[in-house]
Amino acid sequence: MRLNVTVNGEPKQADDVWEGESLLYVLRERLGLPGSKNACEQGECGSCTVYLDGVPVCSCLVAAGQAEGHDVRTVEGLADGDTLDPVQQSFVDAGAVQCGFCTPGLVVAAHDLLHRVPDPSDEEIREALAGNLCRCTGYEKILDAVRNAAATS
Amino acid sequence: MDFLRPTTLDEALALKAERPGAVPIAGGTDVMVELNFDHRRPEALLDLTGVAELAEWSTSDGQVRLGAGVPYTRVITELGDVLPGLAMASRTVGSPQIRNRGTVGGNLGAASPAGDTHPVLLATGARVEVASVRGGRTIAAEAFYTGVKRNALEPDELITAVHLPPASGAEQFAKVGTRNAMVIAVCSFAVVLRPGYAGVALGSAAPVPRRAAEAERFLVAELPWQTPVPLADSLKRAFAELVAGAADPIDDVRGSAAYRRHALGVLARRALTWAWDDYRNNGGERQCA
Numbered sequence: 001m002r003l004n005v006t007v008n009g010e011p012k013q014a015d016d017v018w019e020g021e022s023l024l025y026v027l028r029e030r031l032g033l034p035g036s037k038n039a040c041e042q043g044e045c046g047s048c049t050v051y052l053d054g055v056p057v058c059s060c061l062v063a064a065g066q067a068e069g070h071d072v073r074t075v076e077g078l079a080d081g082d083t084l085d086p087v088q089q090s091f092v093d094a095g096a097v098q099c100g101f102c103t104p105g106l107v108v109a110a111h112d113l114l115h116r117v118p119d120p121s122d123e124e125i126r127e128a129l130a131g132n133l134c135r136c137t138g139y140e141k142i143l144d145a146v147r148n149a150a151a152t153s
Numbered sequence: 154m155d156f157l158r159p160t161t162l163d164e165a166l167a168l169k170a171e172r173p174g175a176v177p178i179a180g181g182t183d184v185m186v187e188l189n190f191d192h193r194r195p196e197a198l199l200d201l202t203g204v205a206e207l208a209e210w211s212t213s214d215g216q217v218r219l220g221a222g223v224p225y226t227r228v229i230t231e232l233g234d235v236l237p238g239l240a241m242a243s244r245t246v247g248s249p250q251i252r253n254r255g256t257v258g259g260n261l262g263a264a265s266p267a268g269d270t271h272p273v274l275l276a277t278g279a280r281v282e283v284a285s286v287r288g289g290r291t292i293a294a295e296a297f298y299t300g301v302k303r304n305a306l307e308p309d310e311l312i313t314a315v316h317l318p319p320a321s322g323a324e325q326f327a328k329v330g331t332r333n334a335m336v337i338a339v340c341s342f343a344v345v346l347r348p349g350y351a352g353v354a355l356g357s358a359a360p361v362p363r364r365a366a367e368a369e370r371f372l373v374a375e376l377p378w379q380t381p382v383p384l385a386d387s388l389k390r391a392f393a394e395l396v397a398g399a400a401d402p403i404d405d406v407r408g409s410a411a412y413r414r415h416a417l418g419v420l421a422r423r424a425l426t427w428a429w430d431d432y433r434n435n436g437g438e439r440q441c442a
Contacts, residue, residue: 001156019156019198020188041189043251044335058250061185063178067158068204109249130334131248151386 005067007031008077014064023067024048024059027074035075035104046132047107050074056112058131075104078111087111090149091142097137106132110146119150154195160285165311168199170286170366173308175199179207179222182247183263207258207313210320217319218282221258221312228257236317238273238324245269247329248335258312261297264304264361271298272361273326274315276352281305282314291316295319296363299352312367322347323431326426328356329408329416339408342396346432349373352433353421358400367401368421381433384426391420392425393430 001015001094003026014030022041027033033102036059037047050059051073060073078085084092087110097103106129113120113128120128125146134142157175159165159414169175175197178184187193202209208224210232217235225243226362228292229252233240239257246252246269247275260268274281274294281292283306297305306312326343331337338357345352353365375388 012228019154019192022185024191043247046248046250049250055253056250058182060189061181063156063181063185063188063198063200064201065158065198066200068158070423079195081173084204112249114360127334128249131250 001065003064003068005069006071007033008073017064019063019065021064022060023050023052023062025070026064026067027059027072033074037101037104039101039116041098044129044133045102046105046109046129047102049108049132051108051112058111075108078107079129085111086153087114087146087149090145090152092147094141094145096138096141096145098134098138102132102134102136108143110142110149113146114150114153116153120146122147154196157197158203159203160202160203161198161315162204162311165201165204166284166286166309169311170309171191172197172199176263177201177311179256179259180224180251182251182255182266183259198384201258201311212319214301215234215318218314219257219315219317221314222256223258223260225252225255225257235319236276236277236324237320238326238345238377239270239317241324241326242269242273242328242341242343245326245330245333245336245338248414251335257315261304261312261315264298264302266301266359266361267338267341267357268296268362269328269338269341269356272341272354272356273324273345274317275354275362275364276343276345277317278345278352279315280316281312282316283310284313285310295364298363299343301360315421320345322350323428323435325428325431327420329382329420338403338406340400340413340417340420342424344372344421344424346372346376346428349378351376353396355396355400355417357407358402358417363399365396368395368399370397372425376429384429389422389425393422396421 003017039045039047043061048059167172177197177199207220210219260270279294291433321384325347328341329339340358341356351369353368355360397414
């Protein structure tokens with residue numbers, strides 16, 4: 001089937017999309033946006049987190065057809081040109097990256113948190129990031145990054 | 154595979170009647186996992202996210218009618234005061250991303266013994282509203298679960314809503330898992346107290362989520378309804394034994410049957426204590442927004 005979806009503000013079209021395909025697959029394999037990562041494919045790890053109509057979701061659990069006519073914002077759509085979003089910059093500054101695989105999902109989840117709660121408590125940060133797994137066990141730096149982003153934005 | 158995209162409930166029901174093999178999908182948190190892992194290749198997906206009627210809730214005749222497609226996040230933010238037990242269970246579902254998509258209708262459709270909302274639906278005496286081109290009907294929650302991942306739906310029916318009474322006493326939900334987020338229940342428990350009524354139900358501890366009828370009768374008979382005093386330890390212990398006795402658990406990767414029985418007793422004792430304290434401190438009448 002053909003899929004029409006707005007991604008990072010631009011109307012996109014993908015052809016020959018299989019009806020059981022996930023939004024994640026469409027983003028990575030058909031639209032050339034590999035920022036969202038494919039890890040668990042069961043909503044456990046959060047590495048594929050994107051905004052769907054402004055709400056963070058696991059794109060591996062969204063059927064491609066469910067995104068038809070909707071608005072998707074991926075990690076690639078957070079920066080303003082060459083200027084990183086404050087959350088991205090904070091992850092760089094804090095060294096909140098080890099292997100980097102979980103980073104895009106964490107960045108989107110943290111971005112959403114700070115949009116909803118500009119000055120979150122540690123508990124609120126932990127709760128908001130509970131669906132994003134980092135297997136390099138780098139959570140302390142990630143918490144630092146979110147705290148710094150909140151303080152500077 | 155076909156991807157069916159109805160925009161009204163009538164259209165969805167007509168499609169389901171024509172294509173009984175079409176698998177309904179809302180939040181996708183169960184269905185997409187099965188597709189991603191090649192566990193299932195349905196002839197068609199019936200996407201219900203375009204049906205606006207399913208994503209609404211309303212109050213009428215003293216009942217909350219919760220559309221099957223309302224995500225958990227909205228149950229928590231919009232109905233936390235009116236349906237505190239369901240909101241508690243909803244908070245324990247998955248992660249923020251999962252709660253943004255997953256729905257109570259989906260929990261019922263999947264009918265997993267471990268589904269988080271089932272014990273609350275049972276303990277509150279909820280009714281499941283289903284519809285087909287033949288008409289609509291409601292099914293008591295306790296008659297809805299018919300086996301492991303099986304429910305009372307006919308092949309042409311869709312779950313449209315759940316009807317629950319607003320809290321008028323105290324409601325509690327508790328669940329055991331390996332961490333606080335992203336965890337499937339090892340066992341779960343709900344208790345609902347209203348003047349002269351006790352609802353008690355357990356999850357992930359039998360082939361289907363079930364009520365603990367004997368434990369309910371015990372509470373109605375033995376709780377000091379007229380005197381708002383703390384509960385005696387002996388009463389709590391007796392209640393815990395009845396709840397554990399109502400379970401029919403299995404050994405699996407998440408826990409042994411013996412552990413589940415024990416943990417259910419602990420959950421029952423604790424949740425009853427919280428519920429009773431809440432009940433007596435509110436004079437038996439919960440103040441709702």
